[in-house]
Amino acid sequence: MITVYNVLMKSHPKNERTLVIIKPDGIQRTLIGEIIQRYERLGLKLVGMKLVRPTKELVEKHYTNDPEWIRKTGAKFIAHATEHKLNIKHPDPVKMGEHILHRLSKYMTAGPVIAMVWQGLHVVPVVRKITGGTEPLRSDVGTIRGDFVLDSYEFSDIQDRSIRNLVHASGSVEEADKEIALWFKKDELIDYTLVQEKILYDMNLDGIFE
Numbered sequence: 025m026i027t028v029y030n031v032l033m034k035s036h037p038k039n040e041r042t043l044v045i046i047k048p049d050g051i052q053r054t055l056i057g058e059i060i061q062r063y064e065r066l067g068l069k070l071v072g073m074k075l076v077r078p079t080k081e082l083v084e085k086h087y088t089n090d091p092e093w094i095r096k097t098g099a100k101f102i103a104h105a106t107e108h109k110l111n112i113k114h115p116d117p118v119k120m121g122e123h124i125l126h127r128l129s130k131y132m133t134a135g136p137v138i139a140m141v142w143q144g145l146h147v148v149p150v151v152r153k154i155t156g157g158t159e160p161l162r163s164d165v166g167t168i169r170g171d172f173v174l175d176s177y178e179f180s181d182i183q184d185r186s187i188r189n190l191v192h193a194s195g196s197v198e199e200a201d202k203e204i205a206l207w208f209k210k211d212e213l214i215d216y217t218l219v220q221e222k223i224l225y226d227m228n229l230d231g232i233f234e
């Protein structure tokens with residue numbers, strides 16, 4: 025039976041969810057445990073996880089869920105390349121974005137990936153923060169992309185390939201909802217309680233002293 029309590033609990037901020045994918049290089053570098061630990065130790069809850077062999081169609085659908093992604097990603101790179109005096113293959117943001125998507129689909133289908141859904145308070149921005157910026161050369165120290173991998177736009181561009189940055193993490197709550205629905209069936213996600221939720225989210229910490 026769905027009660028008002030259930031409805032309220034579903035919309036509780038601790039129930040925010042995000043999609044994380046350990047990309048093919050993360051698996052090949054044997055960093056699965058290390059990466060999961062980074063999210064787990066924050067206090068986040070893993071509510072879904074599977075090893076997947078992604079198709080080109082799935083990858084393209086994933087990145088074009090936001091119809092502006094191609095243009096925005098192309099424009100982001102052109103701005104960066106202009107500032108750092110890098111080679112620009114396509115001066116048109118849409119053409120550049122399409123080229124980035126083509127590289128990405130080769131990268132993401134090169135080997136198995138792990139798709140995960142993490143849940144917790146502010147999970148979308150917190151996971152982005154821990155994951156780090158897109159380009160490992162400039163990702164902050166202490167982030168996954170800053171600590172575990174070497175790559176740059178300059179080098180990936182010479183090799184005409186995607187930036188290898190180990191992990192994907194949803195950029196907004198709306199993006200996360202769409203991405204989770206794309207990668208997971210409803211019954212692959214499990215609602216359960218972690219005992220540590222009491223210390224993370226309860227208003228009163230009664231009952232600790234004996």
Ligand code: ADP
Pocket residue numbers: 097100101124127128157158177180185186187188189191192193195
């Ligand atoms: P993020 O993964 O940090 O959210 P984007 O959504 O902008 O970044 O891009 C998706 C992925 O595409 C990146 O993680 C990276 O692997 C790859 N990528 C983005 N821009 C470029 C580029 N200019 N050259 C090569 N690969 C890129």
